[in-house]
Amino acid sequence: MYNILIVExxxxxxxxxxxxxxxxxxTVWTAPDGSAALEQLALHRPNLILLDLLMPVMDGFAFLxxxxxxxxxxxxxxxAFSNLSDHxxxxxxxxxxxxxxxxxxxxxxxxxxxxxxxxxxxxxxxxRR
Amino acid sequence: xxxxxRHSEEHGHHARQTSSSDRQSEERxxxxxxxxxxxIWRCELDEPIPVTLPPREQIRRMxxxxxxxxxxxxxxxxxxxxxxxxLVGSRLRDLFVQEDPRxxxxxxxxxxxxxxxxxxxxxxxxxxxxxxxxxxSLVGVIEDGCVVRAWGTQQDVTDQHKALMAxxxxxxxxxxxxxxxxxxxxxxxxxxGELLWSDELKELFGLQPAGTVTYERYMQLLHPEDExxxxxxxxxxxxxxxxxxxxxRCVWPDGSVHWLQxxxxxxxxxxxxxxxxxxxxxxxxxxxxxxxxxxxxxxxVALKTQQAQLVELNNSKDEFISLASHQLRTPATGxxxxxGMLIEGYCGDVTAAQRAFLDVAYESNERxxxxxxxxxxxxHVDAGKVTLTKEPTNLAALISExxxxxxxxxxxxxxxxxxxxxxxxxxxxxxxxRIRMVLDNLMDNxxxxxxxxxTISVVLEDRPKEVVVxxxxxxxxxxxxxxxxxxxxxxxxNNELSTLVGGTGLGLYWAKKIVDLHGGAIHVESKPHHGSxxxxxxxxx
Numbered sequence: 122m123y124n125i126l127i128v129e130x131x132x133x134x135x136x137x138x139x140x141x142x143x144x145x146x147x148t149v150w151t152a153p154d155g156s157a158a159l160e161q162l163a164l165h166r167p168n169l170i171l172l173d174l175l176m177p178v179m180d181g182f183a184f185l186x187x188x189x190x191x192x193x194x195x196x197x198x199x200x201a202f203s204n205l206s207d208h209x210x211x212x213x214x215x216x217x218x219x220x221x222x223x224x225x226x227x228x229x230x231x232x233x234x235x236x237x238x239x240x241x242x243x244x245x246x247x248x249r250r
Numbered sequence: 251x252x253x254x255x256r257h258s259e260e261h262g263h264h265a266r267q268t269s270s271s272d273r274q275s276e277e278r279x280x281x282x283x284x285x286x287x288x289x290i291w292r293c294e295l296d297e298p299i300p301v302t303l304p305p306r307e308q309i310r311r312m313x314x315x316x317x318x319x320x321x322x323x324x325x326x327x328x329x330x331x332x333x334x335x336x337l338v339g340s341r342l343r344d345l346f347v348q349e350d351p352r353x354x355x356x357x358x359x360x361x362x363x364x365x366x367x368x369x370x371x372x373x374x375x376x377x378x379x380x381x382x383x384x385x386x387s388l389v390g391v392i393e394d395g396c397v398v399r400a401w402g403t404q405q406d407v408t409d410q411h412k413a414l415m416a417x418x419x420x421x422x423x424x425x426x427x428x429x430x431x432x433x434x435x436x437x438x439x440x441x442x443g444e445l446l447w448s449d450e451l452k453e454l455f456g457l458q459p460a461g462t463v464t465y466e467r468y469m470q471l472l473h474p475e476d477e478x479x480x481x482x483x484x485x486x487x488x489x490x491x492x493x494x495x496x497x498x499r500c501v502w503p504d505g506s507v508h509w510l511q512x513x514x515x516x517x518x519x520x521x522x523x524x525x526x527x528x529x530x531x532x533x534x535x536x537x538x539x540x541x542x543x544x545x546x547x548x549x550x551v552a553l554k555t556q557q558a559q560l561v562e563l564n565n566s567k568d569e570f571i572s573l574a575s576h577q578l579r580t581p582a583t584g585x586x587x588x589x590g591m592l593i594e595g596y597c598g599d600v601t602a603a604q605r606a607f608l609d610v611a612y613e614s615n616e617r618x619x620x621x622x623x624x625x626x627x628x629x630h631v632d633a634g635k636v637t638l639t640k641e642p643t644n645l646a647a648l649i650s651e652x653x654x655x656x657x658x659x660x661x662x663x664x665x666x667x668x669x670x671x672x673x674x675x676x677x678x679x680x681x682x683x684r685i686r687m688v689l690d691n692l693m694d695n696x697x698x699x700x701x702x703x704x705t706i707s708v709v710l711e712d713r714p715k716e717v718v719v720x721x722x723x724x725x726x727x728x729x730x731x732x733x734x735x736x737x738x739x740x741x742x743x744n745n746e747l748s749t750l751v752g753g754t755g756l757g758l759y760w761a762k763k764i765v766d767l768h769g770g771a772i773h774v775e776s777k778p779h780h781g782s783x784x785x786x787x788x789x790x791x
Contacts, residue, residue, distance in 0.1 A: 131580050137587035144596050175576075204579050204626065212639050212683075226583040226619045229590040 123241050124148040126167040128158040128184065129202070130176040134225075138171060141230040142237070155179030159187055167197060168241055173225070174203035174211065182210055190220070198240050289325025289384070289404040291318055293342065298396030305361045308397070312357060316342035319399070328384065328406045330376040347373045347381070356386070365390030365397060371407060383411035431531055438526040440488065440516070454510060454532055456502025473499035473507060480512075488516045488523045497533065509537040571629040575622045582622060585615045624756040628739065631763045638681040638767055645685075645717055645788075646676045649710055652686060656693045656706075664702045667693070671710040678717045678790045680768060685788070688761040692721045692784050695757065699747050700725035700781070716770075719786045727778040736774060737762040745778075 125147045129135040132153075139149050150165055152158035156179040158170070174181035181201060188194060199220035201211070215222055221240065228236060283290050296315040299308050318340050326337040329345070346353050350373040360367045368387035376382050388402030428435065434451025438444070445468070449459040455471045457463065472480060476498035487494045493515040499507050514528030589612045591597055593605065600608065630636055653669045660667050696706045700723045709720040726745045728736065735741040740755040765772045769789050776782035 131584070133584040134580065134587065137584065137591065141587070141591060141596060204576060224623075226579055226586060226623070229594060230587055230596060231590070231594045 122146060122148060123168040124150070124165065125237070126158060126161055126165065126170045127151045128153075128155065128170060128176070128181070129173040130154055131173075134173075137230070138233070141234060142171075145234045145238075147237075155181060155184030155187070158184055162188055169198045169200060169237060171237070172199055172201050172220075174201055182214075185214070185220075200237060200240060283322045286322060286403075287324055289328050289406075290322045291325055291402055291404070292320035293317065293400045293402070294319040295398060298393065298398045300396050301361075301365075301392060302395065305358050308361055309354060309357045313343040313346070313348065318342075318345075325404065328376070328382065328404070329374075330378055330380070345374045347375060360388065360390070365392065365400070371411065372404075381408070382406065383408045428529075433529050433531045436528050436530070438528075440523045440526060451530055454508075454530055455500055456504060456506070456508070471500050471502075473501055475499070484514070484526075487514060488526070491516050491518045491523065497537075509533045565633075568629050568633045571625050572633070575626040575629065579619065579622050579626075582615060582619050586612070586619065589615065621754045624754045624760065627760050628756045628763075631760060631767075636684075636764070636767060638684065640679050640681050640768075642677050643680050643682040643685075644675050645678050645680070645719070646671050646674055646710060648682055648686060649689065649708060649719065652689050652693065653708055656690070656697070659694075660697050660706065663697060665697055665700060665704055665706060667697075667706045667708065669708045669710070671712075673710075673712050676710055676712045676717055678788055680788060681764075684764050685768075688764050688786070689719065689721070691757045691761050692786075695753075696721050696723035696725065696782070696784070698753075699723065699745070701747075715791070716787050716789050719788075720783055721786075722781065722783045724781040727780050727782055728774065728776040729778050733774060733776060737772070 125142055127135055127138050127142070127149060129138060129151070130153050135151050135153065139151055142149050150161050150167065152161050154176045158172075159179075161167075172181045172184070179187070181203070185199070190197075190199060201214075201220050201222040202225050203211070203222070204225055211222060214220060223236060293316050295312070296317070297311070299311045299315070301308075303311070318338055321334045321337050323334050326332065326334045329337055329340075331337050352371070352373055356367075356370050356372050359370055366389045370386055372384050372386055374382045374384060383406075384404040385407045386402055386404045388400050390397045390400045392398070427433070428448070428450055432450060432454065434454045435448040436451055437446040443465065445463060445465055447463045452459055452461075452463065455463075455468075457471075469477065480496060480498050483494050483496045486492075493513065495511065495513045497509065497511050500510055501507055509532065510530050511533045512528055512530045514526055516523040517525045517527070589608055592600060593608050593612060649671070650669055653667050657667050693706065693708065700706065704724040706724075707720070707722045709718075709722065711718040711720075726747050728743060728745075732743040735743065737758050739759045741759075742753065742755045762772050765786055765788070771787045772784065774782055774784050
């Protein structure tokens with residue numbers, strides 16, 4: 122079974138994702154910002170991080186840099202989850218192939234689960250950007 | 251001398267019989283003549299001129315018959331000649347400037363005076379043609395009712411004359427300048443209180459040229475608000491003798507107000523002012539221009555402020571939309587996830603009736619999210635924050651991918667989508683993510699504005715320097731009057747399907763912005779009830 126770290130500052134969304142992914146059979150840890158996520162990363166080794174990019178304290182970009190993605194975290198996939206689509210930094214990260222990105226509001230619970238499962242079951246595949 | 255000398259012929263020539271005393275007298279006379287600084291001359295006439303002839307005729311005959319019979323060296327020098335021999339024999343008409351009316355006046359006066367005149371100037375020319383002015387004293391000799399000769403002396407007054415002429419000229423110029431500049435002059439005798447105004451000055455105060463102006467009258471004409479300042483200035487000038495300049499208003503007898511600029515200076519004697527002179531000119535035009543200029547400047551400042559405010563307002567509007575959209579999206583996404591969990595069975599089964607309501611809620615939330623998305627995208631592009639990430643992209647592959655995705659959505663409306671492209675590779679340098687969104691948007695529109703069962707056709711044309719994409723539908727079409735509104739922000743076109751579609755009026759605006767950023771173009775050809783053809787042209791490079 123796969124482990125997932127959910128990093129999301131909005132409690133209602135964090136709870137929703139946790140509920141959905143737990144019911145889908147994943148082991149789930151949560152963190153409200155990048156710095157809390159770093160602490161979780163020291164304790165656990167997730168297969169995938171569902172990462173909000175815009176957060177207070179430490180945002181998703183700073184977290185990725187601090188955690189040394191992708192080189193120091195081999196085998197940990199990242200699904201960035203945000204409302205950004207026109208962000209230059211995001212485009213650069215996507216170019217490196219270090220992560221995939223979906224618009225936060227575009228997926229229903231089932232579609233989210235399907236997307237995550239797709240990434241974990243087929244690591245060679247690249248979700249369409 | 252007051253009358254002509256009448257004497258016998260022998261007095262005018264050397265005496266036939268000379269005594270020793272006569273000879274001595276003659277020698278003294280000759281010596282006097284020779285050494286005199288004045289020109290001394292004798293003029294003879296070829297023909298005597300009857301004194302009864304009209305003056306004009308006499309003058310004509312003088313010019314015709316008069317010549318210099320005798321002259322001294324001093325006189326020759328006045329004509330630029332080295333000795334009297336050269337001058338003697340010259341005709342009057344050659345020496346006089348005949349066309350100068352002053353010479354006619356001189357000769358007329360000579361005749362009218364009974365042929366004895368002194369202190370009258372003639373205008374003549376020297377041997378080089380230079381103008382010369384001589385002051386003459388002369389007396390005519392009358393014999394048998396005819397003028398036969400004249401004696402005279404002359405002084406060279408050319409320099410004085412020229413100086414006088416120059417003075418007159420400069421006075422004339424000053425008068426002209428004063429008139430041209432509409433400048434008035436005044437002179438105030440401080441001791442007697444006498445005030446002299448030029449006609450121009452009276453005009454400047456709206457007065458008739460006739461009549462004198464007293465100090466009291468002058469005070470009445472001043473604008474009440476400027477009276478004190480003017481009085482202070484004049485008092486100071488009287489004390490210091492310094493020149494002053496002041497701008498003030500006056501009130502004409504007709505009640506109109508005019509701007510004047512006055513300059514003046516007091517002249518002192520023994521430390522006390524005795525006289526004051528000044529000039530005044532009208533400066534209404536300048537003052538009016540200044541007023542207009544100030545008004546224009548004020549308008550410019552106001553416009554600049556307004557512009558800055560508008561720019562600020564626009565920026566804060568963009569910022570607001572961006573912020574509000576972000577803020578709105580989070581709760582809306584929450585609603586989507588929780589309703590989604592209910593619909594998708596994460597909380598157990600729901601009844602068909604509950605499910606139907608949840609579907610409506612979910613769809614409504616989806617629409618809200620689309621609006622928020624569009625607002626965000628537009629705010630972003632309007633703020634100039636969109637930077638394209640261009641890379642060579644196979645448009646044929648990209649479009650066929652979009653068409654496949656769209657076909658599943660369209661099949662729900664029993665619509666078909668067909669792609670026509672005669673090449674497998676059509677490469678263009680584009681931001682594929684954004685062009686995908688543009689094409690998605692256009693295909694989505696084509697489907698939504700077409701009824702069930704219709705076909706959407708997408709055509710990709712590969713041209714040497716550009717690619718052209720047609721998205722063609724068999725839908726409701728767009729009226730000609732609405733075509734220009736299509737790509738404007740928040741524009742909605744009314745037709746039979748628009749209420750059902752419920753767009754934001756932002757999609758096409760954003761699409762055009764993105765195509766423009768690529769250096770491409772988007773336009774539409776449409777016919778109501780027959781369908782529309784949206785055509786995008788993108789440069790390959």
